[in-house]
Amino acid sequence: MTVRSTTTDRPDIMLANPLFISKDPVEQKLMTPYFPLGLLYLASVLRQNDYSVAMFDGTFEPDYDSFERAMQQYKPKIVGLTALITTRNNALKLAEIAKRHGATVIFGGPDPTGKPEAYLRHTNAKGQRVVDIVVWDEGEVTIIELMNHLTGRNGADLMSIKQIKGLRFLNEHGEVESTLRRPPIDDMDSIPFPARDLIDVEAYRQNWTKAHGYWSLSIINTRGCPYACTWCQKGIFGRSYRSRSAENSAEEMRLLKELYNPDQIRVVDDITGVDRKWVFDWHEAVIERDAAIPFECLSRVNLVDVPMLTALKEIGCKKIYFGAESGSQKVLNAMKKGSKVDQIYRAAEACREVGIHIYYFMMVGYPGEEMDDLRQSVKLLTDTQPDSFSTTIAYPLPGTEFYQQVRDRIMHDGDDWAFTAENKLLFQRGKYNTWFYRWVQMWFHKEWEVARAISGKDKLSLYRRARNRAGLYVSRAMVKLIAKLPNGGKVEFKPAPGR
Numbered sequence: 001m002t003v004r005s006t007t008t009d010r011p012d013i014m015l016a017n018p019l020f021i022s023k024d025p026v027e028q029k030l031m032t033p034y035f036p037l038g039l040l041y042l043a044s045v046l047r048q049n050d051y052s053v054a055m056f057d058g059t060f061e062p063d064y065d066s067f068e069r070a071m072q073q074y075k076p077k078i079v080g081l082t083a084l085i086t087t088r089n090n091a092l093k094l095a096e097i098a099k100r101h102g103a104t105v106i107f108g109g110p111d112p113t114g115k116p117e118a119y120l121r122h123t124n125a126k127g128q129r130v131v132d133i134v135v136w137d138e139g140e141v142t143i144i145e146l147m148n149h150l151t152g153r154n155g156a157d158l159m160s161i162k163q164i165k166g167l168r169f170l171n172e173h174g175e176v177e178s179t180l181r182r183p184p185i186d187d188m189d190s191i192p193f194p195a196r197d198l199i200d201v202e203a204y205r206q207n208w209t210k211a212h213g214y215w216s217l218s219i220i221n222t223r224g225c226p227y228a229c230t231w232c233q234k235g236i237f238g239r240s241y242r243s244r245s246a247e248n249s250a251e252e253m254r255l256l257k258e259l260y261n262p263d264q265i266r267v268v269d270d271i272t273g274v275d276r277k278w279v280f281d282w283h284e285a286v287i288e289r290d291a292a293i294p295f296e297c298l299s300r301v302n303l304v305d306v307p308m309l310t311a312l313k314e315i316g317c318k319k320i321y322f323g324a325e326s327g328s329q330k331v332l333n334a335m336k337k338g339s340k341v342d343q344i345y346r347a348a349e350a351c352r353e354v355g356i357h358i359y360y361f362m363m364v365g366y367p368g369e370e371m372d373d374l375r376q377s378v379k380l381l382t383d384t385q386p387d388s389f390s391t392t393i394a395y396p397l398p399g400t401e402f403y404q405q406v407r408d409r410i411m412h413d414g415d416d417w418a419f420t421a422e423n424k425l426l427f428q429r430g431k432y433n434t435w436f437y438r439w440v441q442m443w444f445h446k447e448w449e450v451a452r453a454i455s456g457k458d459k460l461s462l463y464r465r466a467r468n469r470a471g472l473y474v475s476r477a478m479v480k481l482i483a484k485l486p487n488g489g490k491v492e493f494k495p496a497p498g499r
């Protein structure tokens, strides 16, 4: 049972991470677990406000029994759970257990923010509701006001729950009621560093190292993203873009190096480099503190250039993930991606010049995409030859513009998407079906492999070359053939291997 507590007594709150790798075949294969950063930030502010916290981390637990034991041992009156769409089922199972032990159950995170009713209306086998309150968007301020209200501390018992911003609950008529939206936290330096001491770091280190020969942990420097890609769920941090100071981030990196010495970190900002000056300040602050750690991050092709990439490289940047998505400007425009195909070419060139590994997220199956658009994506992949890429079949997440667009055609809204690969976000598309897109994924891959072998980027044995060629001919032929067949157009999302 993985629980760490700031008290030997009964904690004021138990926070619980419902990602059980044991229950997720894709996560088992990938084995790239990261600490539940959101919960660790909450734990820090709770602690700062004199609340004792126990942290249950399901990541390496075999089953839900361990949470049952944690509830028996720690007896928290309040349980706070986080959830993604992929962990909703697990999270609700834990909520049922917590409720059975009499706890007030609070939820937060991307999925409860996007689809609060799935939580608030969830019932156990006896038909009883198990979730009391959903906190939407950013949680640090809301959780403190809510804890003050629930515990009656700090004089806040007088505050009506309806006065606390950022909450959703069922009112007396059984309707989902939202209180006012909480404004985002402006001064990000005021948020203490995440309480990583409440996590079994060693378990993460060992599992990563066993699977990959190195280990990685995450940090976040900025919140929000000013862009508006239609399929991206930005419920939590929204379009406002806020960063902590470069010095604050560099200080956390210095501490990470000193305390844990990770082989690598992943900067989980939506985008690194929106504020160009910040990147150069960060560079200076990290160098000053001798805090450089090899890292990977996400950026956008319209933001990077050689000087910025050089600065990033000098403080450890090894790899950048770009949402390239498509080689067709028409599709990029339909997605409201806010980037141009030629910017993808320029970003790839600049990364290559500086020596940073280039990774593309590609997407297929976006409404309106035709065979010709797919050919343009193939051209992009074979011309620019990223070091690696993955291809996702577009899927409509609740709370996104894309979801609204295909709302009438949604066949299943993901309620029992039980693990990473088991996406049930099906919708009726105009033309092609899942089978078609699976072959497209293979086709993309083979075109890219063959192009890299021809350009000498990958040195392959004759046998591998022949196999890739054969795979290319078969996948090309299959794509052409299936494109001509009549079909139902039902498309199921396929998660990108490696994300």
Ligand code: B12
Binding pocket: 019, 024, 027, 032, 033, 034, 035, 036, 037, 038, 039, 041, 042, 079, 080, 081, 082, 083, 084, 085, 086, 087, 106, 107, 108, 109, 110, 111, 114, 135, 137, 138, 139, 140, 143, 218, 220, 232, 233, 234, 236, 237, 268, 269, 270, 397, 419, 420, 495, 496, 499
């Ligand atoms: C880093 C990251 C990953 C990493 C690490 C995940 C991890 N364990 O930390 C990796 C690469 C592994 C990953 C995987 C996936 N991810 Co991801 N990921 C992110 C990313 C970029 C940052 C997450 C993060 O650390 N945020 C920082 C912390 C501080 O924020 P937070 O967790 O949201 O917490 C705050 C609030 O939500 C709230 N809060 C959260 N929990 C709680 C609980 C309570 C009680 C309260 C009061 C408040 C509260 O308060 C916190 C502090 O303000 C987000 C996008 C984003 N900008 O958030 C996507 C995101 C979370 N991922 C997403 C998805 C879809 C996935 C995958 C399914 C992708 C895939 N197909 O493989 C998998 C699922 C993995 C799994 N099995 O759970 C979606 C989730 C959408 C949804 N509705 O569920 C997001 C939002 C991206 C998007 N825009 O679509 N991901």
Ligand code: SF4
Binding pocket: 225, 226, 227, 228, 229, 232, 233, 234, 270, 271, 300, 323
């Ligand atoms: S996909 Fe990336 S760039 Fe687009 S809105 Fe989401 S976070 Fe911003």
